[in-house]
Amino acid sequence: MAEILAFNRWSTKEIHVDDAGLRDYITLTPRLVPRTGGKNFGVRFNKSKTFIVERFMNKIMSSGHKGKKHFKSTSGNITGKSHNAYKIIESVFEALERRTKLNPIAVFVKALENACPREEIVTIEYGGARYPKAVECAPQRRVDLALKLMVQGAYHSSFNKKKSMVDSLTDEIMAAYNSSQNSNAILKKLELERQADASR
Numbered sequence: 001m002a003e004i005l006a007f008n009r010w011s012t013k014e015i016h017v018d019d020a021g022l023r024d025y026i027t028l029t030p031r032l033v034p035r036t037g038g039k040n041f042g043v044r045f046n047k048s049k050t051f052i053v054e055r056f057m058n059k060i061m062s063s064g065h066k067g068k069k070h071f072k073s074t075s076g077n078i079t080g081k082s083h084n085a086y087k088i089i090e091s092v093f094e095a096l097e098r099r100t101k102l103n104p105i106a107v108f109v110k111a112l113e114n115a116c117p118r119e120e121i122v123t124i125e126y127g128g129a130r131y132p133k134a135v136e137c138a139p140q141r142r143v144d145l146a147l148k149l150m151v152q153g154a155y156h157s158s159f160n161k162k163k164s165m166v167d168s169l170t171d172e173i174m175a176a177y178n179s180s181q182n183s184n185a186i187l188k189k190l191e192l193e194r195q196a197d198a199s200r
Contacts, residue, residue: 004030004031004032005030005032006030006034006053006105007032007034007090007093008102010030010093010097010104010105011030011103012028012029012030012105014103014106015028015103015105015106015109016114016167017102017109017113018110019113019116021139021142022113022116022139022142022143024140025048025139025140025143026048026052026109026112026113026143027048027049027050027051027052028050028051028052028105028109029051029159031051031053031054032085033056033086034051034053034054034057034089035054035082035086036050036054036151045140048143051156052108052109052143053089053105053108054106055089055143055147056089056147056151057082057085057086057089058085059147059148059150059151060085060088060089060151060169061081061082061084061085063148063151063152063155080150088165088166088169090168091166092104092169092170092173092183093105093108093166093184095166095170096108096173096174097171099174100174100177107173107174107177107187108173108177109139110122111150111173111174111176111177111179111183112146112147112150112176114177114179114185114186115146115149115150115176115185115186115189116137116142116143116145116146116189117137117142117145117146117189117192118136118137118142118187118193119134119135119136119137119192119193119196119197120134120135120137120145120192120195120196121135121192121195121196121199122132122135122161131199131200132195132199133199134196134199134200135196137162138149141184146185146189147182149185149188149189150172150176150183150184150185150187151169151175153168153172153183153184153185154168154169154171154184155168156174156184157171157172157184166170172184172185
């Protein structure tokens with residue numbers, strides 16, 4: 001039986017998730033066209049069965065909110081058109097392959113692992129006063145936060161600039177792969193963990 005390649009180009013057979021806590025939440029089952037049309041939507045934890053590249057595409061189409069406002073995303077690439085997201089991801093992976101000479105999906109997965117926060121803070125109310133408290137971040141939420149922060153960082157660095165979304169996202173993934181603080185996701189992860197450490 002012929003091996004299915006992601007984008008009919010890259011294999012995921014040799015890619016392994018080193019973080020044991022994330023193995024069940026980063027699915028590496030390849031798709032020729034990573035677009036299932038919401039097959040796993042609406043059932044708790046089912047989105048973790050979706051190919052991780054497709055989840056990344058979905059995040060590009062809706063990068064989420066920042067500070068209770070929709071983050072620089074009323075137009076441009078966030079139009080709900082999955083073909084736009086598909087072309088962005090494909091171009092990003094081609095750029096990653098040129099830069100690193102490695103499998104771009106392996107580079108992306110390693111960058112995602114590096115960007116996943118381990119702790120965050122919640123606010124608890126006790127006796128009318130509010131206190132921050134450090135909590136462990138659930139594995140599925142770790143992946144969601146990392147994807148969100150990577151995409152938001154790329155949108156921020158390309159918004160109203162000559163730099164394209166493809167170049168911004170490639171730089172973001174490369175910085176996260178190298179655990180560099182030039183990555184928005186790595187910067188936010190360290191900030192979250194620092195706040196959690198101070199709230200013990």
